[in-house]
Amino acid sequence: MPTIYDVAAACGVAPSTVSRAFSRPGRVNAETAARIRQVAEEMGYRANPLARALPTGKTSLLALVVSDVTNPFYFEIIRGAELAATEADYTLLVADVHESATVERKALERALPLVEGVVLGTSRMSDSAIRVMAQQRPTVVLNRVLTGIPSVITDNARGARRAVEHLASLEHRTIGYLAGPEASWADGMRWRAMREAAEMLDLRVQRFGPFAPTLAGGAEAVPLVVASNVTAVVAYNDLVAIGLMRGLAAADVRVPRDVSVVGFDNIFGAEICSPALTTVAAPLTALGKYAVQTLLAGMSSRTPPQTRPALLPAELIIRDSTARRARRRRS
Amino acid sequence: MPTIYDVAAACGVAPSTVSRAFSRPGRVNAETAARIRQVAEEMGYRANPLARALPTGKTSLLALVVSDVTNPFYFEIIRGAELAATEADYTLLVADVHESATVERKALERALPLVEGVVLGTSRMSDSAIRVMAQQRPTVVLNRVLTGIPSVITDNARGARRAVEHLASLEHRTIGYLAGPEASWADGMRWRAMREAAEMLDLRVQRFGPFAPTLAGGAEAVPLVVASNVTAVVAYNDLVAIGLMRGLAAADVRVPRDVSVVGFDNIFGAEICSPALTTVAAPLTALGKYAVQTLLAGMSSRTPPQTRPALLPAELIIRDSTARRARRRRS
DNA sequence: CAAGTCATGGCAACCGCTTGTCGTCCCGGG
């Protein structure tokens, strides 16, 4: 690999001039710069990002920490984040932390010195731990609000409201909520919004759980739902909703005839499961994209970043898992 | 951030001694080393990976290039690769190339100087392009064989055979194959193995396509399948299979009663779709893990790496999308 | 007791690029 020294020698100029020819347009005579660029091109010169990063700290690397890469929830988020990063000439480092705060800490420790900024997707760390690390590198959190730290969230309240309204319009009067992990910020939001919306519409709501945010978690809820008198249930997320539906099918309860089911997030899978899942779609790609853009904006400006959470709209997607309430079938 | 210079000053030794205390155990007196380590610990010293990488080239970074991060096929692969990388104290850089050879080239160009090695998952680049880049960095390819370059593949032949045998045991006599992209190495393998297995069992096979390896691709195949006289079809991958099933359902053709469907890969989604998909399961996590391990092995040994492709076993998972042949219903 | 060996620590060069500072040359104005 040729270096600026090689290029400089070939052009008969000093290395610093070559450096400036690339990074400081105008600082060097236009003709000289053009000549240097051409020679560099011919020699196949590429700046060594490591060497560049050492004195400047500009690695052009951003970290995206996700709690579990195999969770379909993240696919689109990663895609969106990548898009935004690439657009700004950054490379995204995706770190998977396997749902463990310990692994998350380790991964961050490893990645932190390398990256210029961090997006925390559904972090499992404590607020204070996040604050500590936000001091080391610009940070944006996803799906969580943390005063003083920029965050990007979906409008869960609105989504939950839409879901409840939809169910109400189908004449459901008592609906269940399958709660997610206690530590989940989104869970709290969703549940609260549901309760409020239900109250407004004079519906009854009942909370089950908490359950693991997985297919298995949803399956666990089956007996509780069956034993209750809810005619519709809203699940913490799509995975739980799908798990529930599969369990229900196994228990010979029909969706949506016997019970309607609504999920959250609209992950890959919500559409192909059967019946296709009615769900509150989170703007996943936009979430990832916007998080990175927010991060980059915060990095470039000298002023402290905007810390009011950015609220991205959620939308109810009506598919086949919800229907008009029928007489409840008891098993 | 304290540097080795700070630590050295605090200990009253030379910076080089501090460096060696960490990286060259035994080279420095045990007591001195212990003291240095302790002081470093107290000061919160962490080696700057950039500075370390500059002279040594050891970035502890590996790249995994995937054609599309939102494709569920990769989730487990990424997970496996990450696992193996972390285990060896490497960090994985996942690059998404959006199914484009151009983007792939750009991404590689950007990442190459940063990483010590590359795993190419389902590359869209030409053989020669891959060979060129394999000269710059140790490379392992996934799902593709390239003489002279280490590769890790699933035993498609065996999987296809199992699928055909299964279908034969259900008394299907003529089966269809929904082809994937022409450029796909796996597609060729799967089709060939199917043909051979079919011949052995005295079945008739018919090839449709090529189709895009997506849900939409599978949907496209519906009219062809309906118009043909096959009673079972094997799809290039699960996405295509699921797309087909959904299209078939819309066309009022019942799976598996009217036609049996088999997929490939066993991605997330194969289990939750309806009917649950019978599929040839690729050892996805193992694939990613093994690829990284192979890469690391090749990097550390002085001898040229093993280039005979590693064949990981595929297994047929029988679910609900295949059944005994019935009289074929014509629409 | 002289000479050779080994363990240990220090010196300094180097990885490739950035950037503050300085020298030189040229130009115009007083």
Place this chain on the structure above:
DNA sequence: CCCGGGACGACAAGCGGTTGCCATGACTTG
């Protein structure tokens, strides 16, 4: 004709480690 100032390039000092080589002193060995 001299001087101030701008444009341009070169010099050199880092960034934070790694590592080859040397100096020193202690210990072994004949």
